[in-house]
Amino acid sequence: MDQQDSNPLLESPLIPSSEKDLGRGEKLSKNWCDIPETFAELRKQLKLAGPLMVVSFLQYSFQMISVMFVGHLGELSLSSASMATSFAGVTGFSFMQLGMGSALETLCGQAYGAKQYHLLGIHMQRAMFVLMLMGIPISFLWASTGYIFSMCGQNKGISMQAGVYACWLIPSIFPYGILQCQLRFLQTQNNVKPLMISTGITSLIHVVVCWTLVFRVGFGNKGAALSNAISYGINVLILAIYIKFSSACRRTWTGFSKEGMKNLVSFLSLAIPSALMVCLEFWLYEFLVLMSGLLPNPKLETSMMSISLSTSCVVFRIPFGFGSAVSTRFSNELGAGQPRAAQLAAQVVIFLAVTGGLLVSLISVAVRGIWGYLYTNEEEVVKYMASIMPVLATSNFIDGIQAVLSGTARGCGWQKIGVFVNLGAYYLVGLPSAIILTFFFHFGGKGLWMGIISGSGLQALLLLAITMRTDWEHQAKKARDRVYASIRTTVLTWITVLVLLAFVGKRRRVLVTEGRKITTDVAMYLVKVLLKERSLLAVAGATIVSLMAMAFA
Numbered sequence: 076m077d078q079q080d081s082n083p084l085l086e087s088p089l090i091p092s093s094e095k096d097l098g099r100g101e102k103l104s105k106n107w108c109d110i111p112e113t114f115a116e117l118r119k120q121l122k123l124a125g126p127l128m129v130v131s132f133l134q135y136s137f138q139m140i141s142v143m144f145v146g147h148l149g150e151l152s153l154s155s156a157s158m159a160t161s162f163a164g165v166t167g168f169s170f171m172q173l174g175m176g177s178a179l180e181t182l183c184g185q186a187y188g189a190k191q192y193h194l195l196g197i198h199m200q201r202a203m204f205v206l207m208l209m210g211i212p213i214s215f216l217w218a219s220t221g222y223i224f225s226m227c228g229q230n231k232g233i234s235m236q237a238g239v240y241a242c243w244l245i246p247s248i249f250p251y252g253i254l255q256c257q258l259r260f261l262q263t264q265n266n267v268k269p270l271m272i273s274t275g276i277t278s279l280i281h282v283v284v285c286w287t288l289v290f291r292v293g294f295g296n297k298g299a300a301l302s303n304a305i306s307y308g309i310n311v312l313i314l315a316i317y318i319k320f321s322s323a324c325r326r327t328w329t330g331f332s333k334e335g336m337k338n339l340v341s342f343l344s345l346a347i348p349s350a351l352m353v354c355l356e357f358w359l360y361e362f363l364v365l366m367s368g369l370l371p372n373p374k375l376e377t378s379m380m381s382i383s384l385s386t387s388c389v390v391f392r393i394p395f396g397f398g399s400a401v402s403t404r405f406s407n408e409l410g411a412g413q414p415r416a417a418q419l420a421a422q423v424v425i426f427l428a429v430t431g432g433l434l435v436s437l438i439s440v441a442v443r444g445i446w447g448y449l450y451t452n453e454e455e456v457v458k459y460m461a462s463i464m465p466v467l468a469t470s471n472f473i474d475g476i477q478a479v480l481s482g483t484a485r486g487c488g489w490q491k492i493g494v495f496v497n498l499g500a501y502y503l504v505g506l507p508s509a510i511i512l513t514f515f516f517h518f519g520g521k522g523l524w525m526g527i528i529s530g531s532g533l534q535a536l537l538l539l540a541i542t543m544r545t546d547w548e549h550q551a552k553k554a555r556d557r558v559y560a561s562i563r564t565t566v567l568t569w570i571t572v573l574v575l576l577a578f579v580g581k582r583r584r585v586l587v588t589e590g591r592k593i594t595t596d597v598a599m600y601l602v603k604v605l606l607k608e609r610s611l612l613a614v615a616g617a618t619i620v621s622l623m624a625m626a627f628a
Contacts, residue, residue, distance in 0.1 A: 505530020
């Protein structure tokens with residue numbers, strides 16, 4: 076580690092700013108007075124968000140392309156593949172993409188802002204290891220998909236076919252997890268063009284691979300599921316080659332290290348709340364799909380929910396891109412010790428979310444009469460969708476605002492707070508509201524979406540209140556503490572090594588060569604070793620080790 080990387084004094088931010096940025100105690104509103112800084116921040120976020128939107132949409136299209144090919148095999152194959160894809164998305168893909176992988180936005184982003192570049196590679200290795208382990212229980216869950224659907228009362232034929240499709244999706248969960256780590260690794264370095272290019276190339280390859288396996292080789296729906304694993308694997312390989320040989324990653328990727336297998340708890344402390352934030356929201360949508368089947372006209376209501384959720388998933392890619400961009404900007408600036416720049420990033424992304432959300436909502440309302448024809452020719456469904464679209468547009472608008480505010484939460488490391496916010500907003504307000512409006516006031520499908528609006532609205536208000544009342548100086552300090560906590564172990568290691576070499580001699584150097592992790596417990600062991608030397612110098616060495624253990628533990 077060079078001298079610049081080990082220097083705890085953050086002399087300059089990642090993005091140079093004016094001298095006015097030194098006034099960190101000023102109010103939020105004063106940031107808008109500097110028009111050039113505001114437009115500069117706007118350009119940075121758009122430059123990040125645009126490619127991230129494309130990457131998110133293309134990754135989402137992989138599974139949709141597979142389902143489209145399966146649709147040509149028959150109605151049973153299409154229904155089973157759609158159900159299996161939805162189940163896999165909630166229990167696995169979204170869990171890794173928006174959940175576990177999002178912890179890297181905090182860790183890598185703040186490390187990059189603090190110029191501790193070598194930590195990015197270590198964090199990525201640690202995340203890969205954890206996500207590979209998480210893939211094992213997910214695999215067992217997917218292998219039981221058919222049984223789970225049967226227990227829920229689904230058609231036996233559809234359940235069996237969905238179980239087969241989900242089983243052949245299992246190989247895709249492992250390259251997908253690695254891919255999400257690579258994506259965050261590059262994203263937090265503001266290096267998003269390789270992501271867009273590699274995903275674009277892979278999406279074209281995916282069409283060829285899927286067609287070959289489904290029709291040419293004759294694997295049918297099994298081939299469509301397996302094509303996801305092949306395509307994700309190709310994407311991982313392309314990015315691995317880029318990370319290995321690109322000069323842009325020379326400082327952030329220094330090769331595999333044993334440090335990547337350590338301090339897993341620090342990663343899980345962010346990853347698990349991140350995953351819960353996502354799962355709490357996605358599980359609510361699944362509850363609503365199940366409730367739509369309990370309405371008087373279940374065929375019409377479930378068709379409406381299917382089209383509405385598909386529309387929302389596509390629209391969500393826009394605020395998701397903004398949320399990922401602001402998460403990167405937040406974590407970079409807080410890690411660099413620039414709280415005022417983080418404040419400005421928050422204001423700019425809220426402006427983008429509101430303007431973008433209004434534009435998309437107006438378009439949704441304008442095309443409400445013809446939107447249903449993209450999915451079906453049934454006039455009843457098309458007319459019903461036309462009446463639902465204004466409510467859906469409102470839901471998408473509010474959901475977009477909470478998405479970017481969730482991005483600020485990830486950038487600050489507020490995942491634990493986000494869990495309680497989502498739990499209260501969705502399950503104490505959103506779900507009960509949906510049940511009451513749908514079944515007691517007889518709003519039908521509109522009641523389900525109005526319940527989502529109430530939950531998302533409360534979530535957005537709570538996150539906005541937390542963001543506006545945040546002590547940014549304190550958040551910048553916490554970000555620096557999080558980054559340099561990873562260095563404390565290294566400092567203690569070198570101090571102990573010097574003590575061993577000075578006071579113990581060659582007989583104890585084997586302890587150093589074994590590369591033991593120097594924790595408080597190991598330091599206590601070394602104290603015992605030193606005291607056995609029964610010399611004044613050894614006692615002095617034991618005292619130094621004890622003091623440093625207390626200081627850095």
